[in-house]
Amino acid sequence: MDISYHPSTQLQADCIGIIRRTAPLAEQARQLLPQQLELIYQQQWFKMLVPKQYGGLEMDLNQEVRLIEALAWADGSLGWVITLCTGAGWFGGFLDEQFAQQIFADRSVCxxxxxxxxxxxxxxxxxxxxxxxxxxxxxxxxxxxxxxxxxxxxxxxxxxxxxxxxxxxxxxxxxxxxxxxxxxxxxxxxxxxxxxxxxxxxxxxxxxxxxxDAAFTKVSRPLYIYPFHQLAEATLAANLSGMAIHFIDLCRDAFAEKNVSKNLKPEQQAELSSVLLSSISELNLVRESFYMCLDQSWSDFTIANRASQTQNLQNVSLASRALAKKARQIVDELYPYCGLDAARSHSELNRVWRDMHTASQHSLFTFSV
CATH class of the missing domain: 2.40.110.10 (Butyryl-CoA Dehydrogenase, subunit A, domain 2)
Known part of the structure; x- marks a missing residue:
């Protein structure tokens, strides 16, 4: 069984390569590297939610969330910075027009x-x-x-x-x-x-x-009428989902290696396979529900369907929390099967585990409501 609609399909292979190669070095430097930032500027990832009239991409929210998940899958830290800075770029829909024009003219705006x-x-x-x-x-x-x-x-x-x-x-x-x-x-x-x-x-x-506030938007289009609260919940939940999928991918390789190197008994091999397949199945179900809720809610705003906006926004909030919780649970369930490499501070498994357990402390996901 595979992850449905794997985030890797959202990114070009060369972009994934750059992000993955530079991630350990960025952690050593404790900041994003010039090579990573140049890629972000080229792809305009900081401008995903900036109004088109200021040179931004003004992406549909449900597509932006999918791309955010992919970036967090590629690397948690890079995906998180892009998410938070992109969210602030969304404020461009509410800024004084002349001031916004000046800010977003810079290709490196963040x-x-x-x-x-x-x-x-x-x-x-x-x-x-x-x-x-x-x-x-x-x-x-x-x-x-x-x-x-x-x-x-x-x-x-x-x-x-x-x-x-x-x-x-x-x-x-x-x-x-x-x-x-x-x-x-x-x-x-x-x-x-x-x-x-x-x-x-x-x-x-x-x-x-x-x-x-939608009543004070300077750009009267669906993206800047959609509530910031659900926008934040959805994008942050997608980060945790992306990191969890990265961890699952690494576990798949680690478990295959363990089957060979540790000479596991058949019942041990079966347990490894079972816990991995169960994790994938559970995450697939919660992700499917999350994106269904997000797509429905976004559709409400693109077609001005006010009748179901409130309920579907509530569904986005609930689905975001459910996805964040499930992503964290899955990583914790898989972690003990990964061996000491998962506890080695410079391993990729450990970096993803640490990123997940830091990002999941965000206050939006502390409580269930």
Whole structure:
């Protein structure tokens, strides 16, 4: 039994070769390498969700998610950086048009950032004064701009929204306005360079603020009306799925080698085969359900079918969590059968295992609802 619609079909063989060859070196460097970045720029992977009017690809969301899964299958760290920076590129649909045109004209444009509201933006006569520190900005070492959420202050007091809560808005900063703080010291996703960053007393004009809300989109097309929450859930779940499939592929080779080198008993060989086939079957079922939900939900927005939008968005959320959970469970079930090579810090099996167990800690998948 094979993985259905294997992610490898989404990528050209030469792209896969470059990504796989450079992945161990990128981990040693603790950041993406120039060769990897050049491939990303050539393929416009950071611009997958950028509006076409700014030179982006503006891909259909369900196709972008499939490509994201393939990139995470090729390498977890590279796929993760592309996912997070592509998600920030989607903000282009909500930015001031003139400002967006300037940002995305750069072939190497990459927006890293954070959704945590750990900064403040003080209203002034000509814009805002920004201060704050944010964590976990994947791609911080190769970005051109940062985005971050800030609580709005005026005359030293929080500005409240229509619900009486502190008003929070995202802002865009130039790389030169930001201080990157080396802080990524985790076992996996090493080459993402997901460091912290800070902004101190930076004055920004009003055009640098934006609202992530379909009512405020500057590009009135389905991609920028689709809710960001489900977009994030689907793309991150696809990352975990891609890493799990990479692990399964490696296990297939490792199990075949073990059958030969360890002179396993027939019942041991049967157990290896059974656990591998069971893992593939289980993942196939959950992936099929995930992509069915995603395709249906995306179709709602492309044909403006408002009647089923809410239910199908909920289905995407549930299917994303189910896929993330199953991907993690499968990797954990297969791991003990891989032998000590899976625990060797420089092995590919170990790198994928570490990437999976780091990426799966994302807060979106902590709880089932």
């Amino acid at each position: 927006l890293a950032g954070s959704g945590a509201p750990t900064g403040t933006a003080t209203v002034t006569s000509n814009g805002y004064v920004i201060n704050g520190t944010w964590k976990y900005a994947s791609g911080a070492l190769n970005t051109t701009h940062f985005t971050a959420n800030c609580k709005i202050l005026e005359d030293g007091q929080p500005v409240l929204n229509q619900h009486g809560e502190p008003l929070i808005q995202p802002f865009v900063f130039k790389k030169s306005e930001v201080n990157v703080i080396p802080a990524w010291a985790y076992i996996g996703m090493v080459s993402t360079g997901s460091h912290s960053f800070e902004v101190k007393n930076v004055v920004v004009p009003p055009c640098r603020a934006f609202k992530i």
